[in-house]
Amino acid sequence: MTATPSAHTVAHTVFDRTAATYDAARAKLIPPYDRFYTTAVALIPFEPTAAIRALDLGAGTGLLSAFVRERFPNAHLHLVDLVETMLDRARRRLGGENIEYTASDYGTEPIQGQWHAIVSALSIHHLTDESKQNLFRRIHAALLPGGVFINAEQVAVSVPGHALRCGPETSVTSPLRCCFERSNPSSKRWECGNPAGISKRSGKGGKPALWLSMLSTLRHFHRSIPSRSRRTSSRLRLAYTSWMQVIKIVALCIIAGCVYGILHDQVTARVCLEYFTVFHPDIFHTQSPTLLALGWGILATWWVGLLLGVLLAVAARAGSRVKLTASQLLRPLIKLLSIMASLSLAAGIIGYFLQGLGMEYYATAIPKQIRHTFYADLWAHTTSYLSGLIGGITLCIIVWRNRSRQY
Numbered sequence: 001m002t003a004t005p006s007a008h009t010v011a012h013t014v015f016d017r018t019a020a021t022y023d024a025a026r027a028k029l030i031p032p033y034d035r036f037y038t039t040a041v042a043l044i045p046f047e048p049t050a051a052i053r054a055l056d057l058g059a060g061t062g063l064l065s066a067f068v069r070e071r072f073p074n075a076h077l078h079l080v081d082l083v084e085t086m087l088d089r090a091r092r093r094l095g096g097e098n099i100e101y102t103a104s105d106y107g108t109e110p111i112q113g114q115w116h117a118i119v120s121a122l123s124i125h126h127l128t129d130e131s132k133q134n135l136f137r138r139i140h141a142a143l144l145p146g147g148v149f150i151n152a153e154q155v156a157v158s159v160p161g162h163a164l165r166c167g168p169e170t171s172v173t174s175p176l177r178c179c180f181e182r183s184n185p186s187s188k189r190w191e192c193g194n195p196a197g198i199s200k201r202s203g204k205g206g207k208p209a210l211w212l213s214m215l216s217t218l219r220h221f222h223r224s225i226p227s228r229s230r231r232t233s234s235r236l237r238l239a240y241t242s243w244m245q246v247i248k249i250v251a252l253c254i255i256a257g258c259v260y261g262i263l264h265d266q267v268t269a270r271v272c273l274e275y276f277t278v279f280h281p282d283i284f285h286t287q288s289p290t291l292l293a294l295g296w297g298i299l300a301t302w303w304v305g306l307l308l309g310v311l312l313a314v315a316a317r318a319g320s321r322v323k324l325t326a327s328q329l330l331r332p333l334i335k336l337l338s339i340m341a342s343l344s345l346a347a348g349i350i351g352y353f354l355q356g357l358g359m360e361y362y363a364t365a366i367p368k369q370i371r372h373t374f375y376a377d378l379w380a381h382t383t384s385y386l387s388g389l390i391g392g393i394t395l396c397i398i399v400w401r402n403r404s405r406q407y
Contacts, residue, residue: 030154037067037121040152044117048072048241052116055142056080057106057135058123062090064152068119069094070323071241078113080106095328107131111142118143121152246317248326250309252333257305260337262297264344268380269293271348272373275381278365279374304385308392315396316403324399332399336391344384351379 030036041064046052051074056065059079069075078100081087087101107127111118118139124132139149269276269289276292284295316324352372366374 036152036154037064040064040119040121040150041067041071042237043150044068044072044119044148045146046072046116048237049074050116051075053113053144054078054117054119055111055113055115057118057120058082058126059090060086060123062093064119064121065090065099066093068117069099070245070325071237073325073327074098076100078102078115080104082106097327107135111138113142114144114147115142116144116147118147118149119152120150122154124151125153242317242323245323245325246313249313249316249329250306252326252329253309253312254302254305256333256337257301257308258298260340261301262294264341264380264384265293265297265300266290268348268377272370272377274366274370275374275377279378304388308388308396311392311396312399315400319403324403329399332395336388336395339391340384340387343387344380347383348376348380352376 044052044054048071050072052072053076054065054068054072056062056068056077056079059065059081062079065077065079069077076098077094079087079090079094080102081090082103082105084103087103091101108131124135127135136149143149265276266289269292273287273289273292276289276296277287280296284292286292312329316329352375354375
């Protein structure tokens with residue numbers, strides 16, 4: 001007789017097999033994809049700069065955690081999921097900086113540590129009612145004073161006499177916004193953002209009503225309707241955080257461009273000073289290679305960084321998918337600048353030995369005895385601009401395509 005596989009085994013098998021297509025499925029199953037996750041994250045009642053500790057239960061490929069980190073870039077995140085394959089994709093999405101990953105069954109195993117926020121999305125519904133109650137008790141005990149538990153689910157709703165408002169509009173399937181708040185270490189008082197004050201029962205037409213009384217085992221349970229001002233404040237905070245990331249990306253590109261230009265020119269100014277004093281207009285009125293490299297390094301590259309920053313910000317943050325932060329783009333930028341520097345060096349060496357090759361026109365004002373060094377500088381600078389142009393456009397395309405594939 002063949003043993004019937006347990007629910008635990010079935011869930012592990014299903015999610016292990018579907019890890020590669022999980023993100024794409026979420027985008028199809030949740031039409032208000034971006035609003036679903038941002039609504040949940042907006043309920044975390046801490047300043048965006050706070051170094052909170054956040055635990056993501058049933059983290060999957062890291063979708064919800066990506067939104068948490070976007071709003072709280074200084075947060076310490078811990079992702080827990082049953083399936084290691086899912087966590088592997090989360091590692092590729094989020095990296096390892098200030099993030100931990102644990103493959104375990106949060107439905108049965110203890111919750112380690114204390115947390116400012118414990119979050120979950122589209123996962124806890126897999127548990128039985130008894131397992132949910134046990135989990136909620138463990139979550140309550142693991143929250144720091146003032147901490148919150150946020151469970152984001154999408155459910156079908158039909159409530160006679162009520163208009164369910166979970167977002168800008170009312171819909172049959174809307175993101176469930178529910179937040180349980182622990183006000184002090186000894187209290188068992190929880191607060192829940194219940195848009196309609198609905199309990200578990202069948203709605204009109206036999207459709208399931210919205211169930212928010214998930215902590216029925218706790219006697220002190222308070223329901224309140226989130227005020228319009230609180231919702232507006234959350235949207236403003238999210239908009240502020242999002243635009244700050246755009247500004248950071250643009251600023252990062254400008255700074256990176258200027259640093260590269262200064263270092264690049266510190267070398268080329270010492271190879272051929274006349275490249276700056278003769279070939280360029282005399283706007284700095286100095287013969288110092290250090291000062292010339294500093295001035296031209298900034299003047300000739302800040303606008304390149306600005307253009308790249310604007311394009312990269314669009315590629316990293318436009319659309320409804322999970323947005324990338326400036327810190328996530330730092331490593332790709334460093335790789336781009338490293339490639340540019342390598343190509344520039346190679347081009348400078350080629351220009352030094354080959355000289356001219358159709359560029360003699362530019363060297364008419366340069367003494368013949370130093371033209372080989374001038375050509376080295378000319379080739380190096382020209383290659384830097386061309387490789388920066390091609391590499392910058394390529395980086396933007398890669399960032400956009402990776403978001404399309406992974407988010």
